């Protein structure tokens with residue numbers, strides 16, 4: 001079945017899109033390369049360390065729980081970062097503007113631009129921010145028998161990092177007119193976010209459904225009004241204004 005493509009809302013002013021996707025600053029490219037290199041370097045070491053730490057069925061089960069928890073938390077992290085960028089970010093911030101805010105804000109203007117991004121653009125920043133999770137996992141895992149606490153934490157951190165990396169690709173799939181055939185079953189099973197779920201974010205004022213990995217947190221957070229409450233609390237108690245309508 002052909003996936004419903006989430007396109008653009010409202011129509012794209014080409015000057016904004018071109019400005020932000022055509023020529024990223026040199027330092028941004030460097031950060032993305034550093035992120036990709038560090039991520040896959042640490043991932044290799046972490047995978048080897050986890051492999052050595054698995055000494056039986058119990059260890060395997062503990063690792064499985066850790067991976068599941070980490071994957072669930074990656075979805076929550078993606079939602080918090082996305083919400084923060086959409087709600088409080090500023091394009092003009094010297095560091096976070098190009099790294100986080102512009103990609104999310106530009107994505108609201110031209111939703112399908114994500115389907116044309118290079119691997120470096122799509123994954124570099126996510127790798128940069130999630131590589132420290134893998135480095136921490138490497139230091140926590142212990143090869144000794146029965147060291148299940150470290151194994152659980154390490155598994156969770158590795159899955160969180162992989163989930164953050166996957167966020168870019170999963171997000172791209174929901175905007176593709178024809179995602180790979182194997183993806184539709186994963187979307188139907190709810191293992192990755194579906195176009196229908198993500199469309200709620202693009203179809204409104206971008207005030208809910210920020211999570212872009214599995215989407216497991218979207219409905220609970222919406223029903224509890226978590227982000228709206230946080231916005232109100234930050235405005236009242238800390239005087240932090242939202243920037244959602246600035247650009």
Ligand SMILES: [Zn+2]
Nearest residue numbers: 107111171198
């Ligand atoms: Zn999107």
Ligand SMILES: [Zn+2]
Nearest residue numbers: 082086104206
């Ligand atoms: Zn958004």
